[in-house]
């Protein structure tokens with residue numbers, strides 16, 4: 001960048017040679033730091049925000065270091081022959097300088113270590129572990145195959161999200177990771193991108209015709225596996241990268257056939273994968289990447305033994321573990337899966353997503369149905385498409401029928417007792433907008449990227465605060481604003497002590513009945529309650 005602020009991105013901070021106030025301000029690093037352009041003002045050629053700077057190498061208007069990086073990477077990609085990009089893919093995976101200090105793109109600005117720390121703190125990225133690779137600022141600067149970068153652009157991924165900025169380079173340097181990041185922050189692509197890069201690199205160097213799986217992703221629900229596999233296919237299109245979906249409810253024989261025909265990635269639920277491994281001899285000797293998506297759920301009783309069994313059938317893989325909710329117990333368990341794990345945390349994990357407004361309604365159980373009918377009938381309060389979460393399979397069916405009868409809306413239900421084809425069909429109808437309400441058990445609570453959903457109604461509060469965080473998270477993707485309405489009454493007392501502080505931190509109004517509940521004894525309601533009490537005690 002030159003004057004308007006006359007600073008090259010890699011020579012931050014700004015010079016103080018002029019006493020101009022704006023030059024005392026640090027150069028904007030992220031495009032999100034820049035304001036929108038006012039009418040008549042220059043616009044950044046990359047993102048359209050205020051073009052505060054001029055790129056010293058192209059003379060284009062740009063808003064930040066980040067957009068300069070992207071601009072120069074684009075220019076470099078256009079002027080360099082494709083073979084350059086292919087070369088970058090072949091850099092040793094252990095090379096920690098692969099990301100920002102990329103010698104194939106010498107014009108891309110690099111950041112000094114102190115700036116990396118500042119950048120991490122600005123992006124709410126915390127890392128723990130030895131020699132953690134620097135975050136990347138754009139997809140094209142970290143040695144991904146050109147086709148993959150193209151696929152990312154086609155999917156509308158202009159730049160990495162914070163979790164991707166840190167996870168992709170760490171993963172590409174072969175490190176095992178334990179990652180927590182907000183719901184809807186892009187964790188899925190953060191593990192799929194390095195997997196696709198790895199698989200296509202291996203296949204492009206391979207001489208034999210053998211095509212056994214190279215990576216496995218485990219997820220707790222069939223729906224989530226379907227979603228992850230679909231995203232993998234989109235991002236890996238046109239590359240030597242095939243996937244197999246291994247979930248219950250679909251015929252095992254077809255899954256085996258697909259694997260035998262040569263694939264790179266298996267995405268599956270633990271139960272079905274174990275079933276498949278026991279009944280059939282699948283060669284897993286080339287699997288070098290093992291992902292546990294929603295790891296806290298996969299390491300809970302019920303899944304843990306199966307997940308560990310899959311892990312034990314692999315030989316020393318790189319292990320990557322992800323969730324929006326992690327606790328110390330999971331951290332401890334994760335150490336039994338990999339020796340030196342890098343711990344990455346982005347945003348505000350283990351809290352409901354900040355973009356979702358939580359609205360608590362105190363309503364007795366027998367009045368819940370009436371209340372939900374009122375909400376759904378109200379133009380002001382109902383914001384379809386909406387997901388209603390309930391605690392039982394029977395409850396899901398009964399409530400979906402009752403809503404249809406009371407409101408005339410088409411409603412579907414999804415739960416574990418339905419067949420795979422029924423579940424697929426209901427989800428398809430919901431996602432295509434054919435029906436505007438889905439009533440679900442926890443099956444849709446975790447990981448599901450229900451893009452247009454901005455409202456969730458927790459008709460029954462889940463059993464744990466972690467499941468609550470995941471269910472609330474379905475109302476917002478990538479920071480879009482959403483709303484979670486939760487029905488609470490004394491029957492939910494088991495969760496009061498965890499729920500109320502979470503609501504308080506988010507600034508959600510707490511109903512009087514909940515605040516005064518005897519099951520809240522010993523839980524501080526903070527200064528607001530104290531003020532009320534003291535004002536009442538005044539004469």
Ligand SMILES: Nc1ncnc2c1ncn2[C@@H]1O[C@H](COP(=O)(O)OP(=O)(O)OP(=O)(O)O)[C@@H](O)[C@H]1O
Pocket residue numbers: 156157158159160161164181182183184185186187188189323324446447448449451473477478
């Ligand atoms: N770099 C990016 N640019 C634009 N959109 C992105 C990017 N990365 C991911 N997305 C989109 O953001 C949405 C949320 O991503 P994803 O489902 O991976 O979130 P998540 O962190 O796994 O959430 P959860 O914890 O709820 O599972 C998806 O629609 C995905 O396609």
